[in-house]
Amino acid sequence: MPELPEVETTKRQLEKKIVGQKIEKIKILSAKQFIGNPKTIENLVIKGISRRAKIIIIQLTKGPMLLIHLKMTGQLVYADKTKNDKAVFGHPIPFAGGKTLPGKATGIIIRLSRGQIFFNDLRKFGWMKITQNSDQETKHLGPEPLSKQFTLTYLKEILSKSKRPIKAFLLDQNKIAGIGNIYASEILFLSGIDPRTPANKVKDAKKLHQSIKKILLKAIKYQGSSAADEAYIKPDGTPGKYQNHFLVYQQEGQPCKKCKTKIKRIKINQRSSYFCSRCQK
DNA sequence: AGTATCCTGGAA
């Protein structure tokens, strides 16, 4: 699930907690989700944490990095060490909202000097990967939409080269990195663009460019979206709040916030797309 | 450009 705003929120919260801590032990419960030999990064110290598109990058002393992709249902939850879990690593500990960790979806546990990170992922699409060089995973990605590299000129240029529906186009990580299914719909509503419009037929690229930045910044401000089933929660175990501000996503049948027309849901490339047929042309 | 696939569970 997590898209740029959720991954950015996760990165910011984790940063405050884990930088400077030593990785003591990695426990893998879901083998296919961990790529590399965990022993090679045990006893290394976390130097920093960053984000590229939807990938979290944890930098370690001596060079290696731990890359993490949450895919649809991944969560990274952090718990400080308490008297309860001091003795037994991986032993269930009480957590926010009456939950216990590890839970059924916990696939990987990283024990740090002063706490633990739980990687939970119901659908098991997410992964962690040890690498010396993140180029392989990031070189194909387009610019970060909130960076200076993402200019109006660039957007116009890539739009002109594609006939794909603009909704599918926005999900293409090679063009712009970090937008996912929630925010693609939100962005197009704010832009007043029908999601089926071929990319090269988009008239107001400037409006689209502004809307991409606006929506992503607003979603970061609200710490991401925890839609329906809490597939996404923040490292502190609590949900984000952008779902309380959805313009069209998951609003099928609800009145459009601008004109009261019922919001429609259609499939574009197998993915639900929400829009107002009156406001978006 | 489309479709199938990795997985699990909740809702219709």
Added chain:
DNA sequence: TTCCAGGATACT
């Protein structure tokens, strides 16, 4: 029982 879900890739 079928459909649906914040992602991305490997195929035809």
